[in-house]
Amino acid sequence: MSLDLPAWSEPFADSNRGGLARHGPWGRVERDWAFGDASGRGLRVAIIDSGVEADHPAVGGRLVESVAVEKVGDEWEIVPTQPLDVVGHGTACAGIIHALAPEADIVSVRVLGPDNRGNGGAFATGLWWAIEQSGASVANLSLSSRSEAFFGPLHELADEAYFRNVLLVSAANNVSVASYPSLYAAVVSVAAHDVPSGDTWFYNPAPPVEFGAYGLNVDVAWRSGTRMVVTGNSFAAPHIAGYAARIRAAHPGITPFETKALLAATADNAT
Amino acid sequence: MNDDAREATILDALEGVAARAAVSSRLEPPGGEAILRSVVEAAVAVFGAEAASIALHEPDTDRLVIRVAAGRAGAGAIGLAFAASTGIAGYVFSTGQPLAVSDVTADPRFDRAAAETTGYVPGSILAVPILDDNGSVGVLEVLDGRSEGGNQLRDLDLASVFAHQAAVSIRASRVERDTAELLRATLARLATDRDLDAAAIESVVSDTAAHLDSEGGGRLWALADAVARARHASPDQVGLVIEILDALARRSARPAPRSFRR
Secondary structure, eight states: OOOOOOOTTGGGSTTTGGGGOBOOTTOOOOHHHHHTTSOOTTOEEEEEESBOOTTOGGGTTOEEEEEEEEEETTEEEEEEOOSOBSSSHHHHHHHHHHHHSTTOEEEEEEOOSTTTTTOHHHHHHHHHHHHHTSOOSEEEEOOOBOOGGGHHHHHHHHHHHHHTTOEEEEEOOOSSSOOBTTTSTTSEEEEEESOSOTTOOEEOSSSSOOEEEEOSSEEEEOGGGOEEEEESHHHHHHHHHHHHHHHHHHSTTOOHHHHHHHHHHTSTTBO | OOHHHHHHHHHHHHHHHHHHHHHHHHHSOOHHHHHHHHHHHHHHHHHTOSEEEEEEEETTTTEEEEEEEESTTTGGGTTOEEETTSHHHHHHHHHOOOEEESOGGGSTTSSHHHHHHTTOOOSOEEEEEEEETTEEEEEEEEESOOOGGGOHHHHHHHHHHHHHHHHHHHHHHHHHHHHHHHHHHHHHHHHHOOOOOHHHHHHHHHHHHHTTSOTTSOOHHHHHHHHHHGGGSOHHHHHHHHHHHHHHHHHHHSOOOGGGOO
């Protein structure tokens, strides 16, 4: 049976990976050099999601700030909030990033909540704060908006992040519609591959989804101190965010563009 | 019976018809729901699943309500409602991000109470959003599917195709429902003010239609209203409207570049 599936993961599937083989202009870069001590020390990673559970063992006590987007009158505002997770998903992302960059600080920007659900305004406000106020140099977005009304504002924010030296890592959405900001050129867009390894990632030279990372049957942290085995592009993105945190901490001053180039040059298909 | 009384009687009768049409469309779901049922039945067959269900969001209560379900373990789930902002389905609904969980029981609080209400606690869940132009309108879930080769990534992609089919059906049935609402609301307003001329009645219909578009940015009824009002234009003006719409149709039919698909 052959179906035209809306699959950003397809280029990274076992049967298709031959198409990714390539020889980059500067060859392969060794991960040991790119990652340095692989600690993420001195760096902040923002997680724009459902919140992060501060005392989950997988987060390692690295959560340093928690804010939430709330509607005050007609405006969306950033407010300090309890370090809790309304779903478990933000904690899953934090756990993956902490495992890869254990000394990186984590900032939680909760854009999900009973009143914010699926609201592009809440999402854009949280993203704005992460870029301009949080002090983070890497932001993980394992969620997206598909509101046409926010195509423009989110695009501007993605460019703003790029110019302000903040790397946005965005999960692609495997549904048959566009979602933002994962399809913008200024972000690192990630889908899941089917290799059961957190140390494996691929660079896809055919945008918009340029990276494939571990997202199939991933053992992740979840709400209330638990763990779950989950699948989705949502869990691939924080792997790339974790590698990016290693690279950015090891090479202070490195730009988002240079970080992306190093992620490509250290990918499993780089030769 | 004079003309005024006859007109009032006709309006009362039409309002009665409109009210019953609105109620009956609730009692006997329009064709769209039959398609939703076939979507979940097909999902059960394709995934070899114990159950598949479609939950739609009800904005008034902010809950996801399971409207259709199929499979051996699905029947007990119909009508079940749960919060739209928590749990796996809530996350998928909130973010529009598909998610598969291999062992849901690992989270002791995860939807267990809701699942037990149906008499069935699944081991694995595939959950994908049902998306229209403005965001999520519901969630399609497949419980305990027998994944071919264990590749849930492929399964998520496939389930998304089913969800897209559901979205098309939901969109069509919304037009049916809105039409009944347009008829009901228009007649209700006409019934309270019976001295309107043709232009004023047209204005009432137009105004009522404008309220049918969702807050999230859907403009279907605004477009329908503009086109409908244009029927009063001169032949030359109608010709111009047709040319403009034709140009727009050709432009929007042009495929966007892959990296800029909107």
